[in-house]
Amino acid sequence: KAGVTQTPRYLIKTRGQQVTLSCSPISGHRSVSWYQQTPGQGLQFLFEYFSETQRNKGNFPGRFSGRQFSNSRSEMNVSTLELGDSALYLCASSLDPSPRETQYFGPGTRLLVL
Amino acid sequence: DQQVKQNSPSLSVQEGRISILNCDYTNSMFDYFLWYKKYPAEGPTFLISISSIKDKNEDGRFTVFLNKSAKHLSLHIVPSQPGDSAVYFCAASSSGNTGKLIFGQGTTLQVKP
Numbered sequence: 001k002a003g004v005t006q007t008p009r010y011l012i013k014t015r016g017q018q019v020t021l022s023c024s025p026i027s028g029h030r031s032v033s034w035y036q037q038t039p040g041q042g043l044q045f046l047f048e049y050f051s052e053t054q055r056n057k058g059n060f061p062g063r064f065s066g067r068q069f070s071n072s073r074s075e076m077n078v079s080t081l082e083l084g085d086s087a088l089y090l091c092a093s094s095l096d097p098s099p100r101e102t103q104y105f106g107p108g109t110r111l112l113v114l
Numbered sequence: 115d116q117q118v119k120q121n122s123p124s125l126s127v128q129e130g131r132i133s134i135l136n137c138d139y140t141n142s143m144f145d146y147f148l149w150y151k152k153y154p155a156e157g158p159t160f161l162i163s164i165s166s167i168k169d170k171n172e173d174g175r176f177t178v179f180l181n182k183s184a185k186h187l188s189l190h191i192v193p194s195q196p197g198d199s200a201v202y203f204c205a206a207s208s209s210g211n212t213g214k215l216i217f218g219q220g221t222t223l224q225v226k227p
Contacts, residue, residue: 099146
């Protein structure tokens with residue numbers, strides 16, 4: 001079974017631009033969570049989607065948004081990029097949002113904001 | 115407010131010996147704990163988990179111990195292998211917070227041949 005895939009793997013943007021990242025979960029997984037990893041803050045939860053609905057959200061500004069499609073694929077969008085948004089963005093999928101369902105991570109998208 | 119803490123940024127052990135990675139948490143609502151391993155430029159790989167109703171879970175060379183009264187968990191790797199060299203993250207979740215894992219800052223394990 002294929003793992004979680006994320007596209008693109010690397011991205012360079014400039015301040016003020018917007019970016020969209022994509023995540024395809026493991027087949028059969030219906031819950032998708034997004035995380036941001038930076039050297040200073042570690043891995044931080046962005047949001048979680050299940051059945052096309054955002055069910056949980058972390059402490060990030062409204063510039064960070066996402067959505068989930070009927071096939072469980074998910075996208076996240078960051079508008080008005082800031083230098084501090086440079087990070088590794090990780091997507092994780094699980095069968096459902098139950099806290100006891102293991103989340104499996106994709107390879108991440110490395111975003112550099114110049 | 116860091117709810118999950120890994121106080122040792124790094125650990126070095128000899129091949130064949132035991133590696134013990136530690137993790138402390140502050141939120142008593144956490145009821146499920148996981149360990150992930152991460153190589154550079156890759157996403158975290160799930161290793162092992164434990165529910166708060168247990169105090170030990172074993173999977174091959176990996177064993178996780180949970181001490182609820184101390185709010186402490188540890189990952190034991192026996193025997194350690196050079197391929198185990200990576201960053202190890204402990205993570206926690208609670209029933210009231212769907213899809214959200216709280217991660218520690220990670221411990222870099224180096225296993226020397």
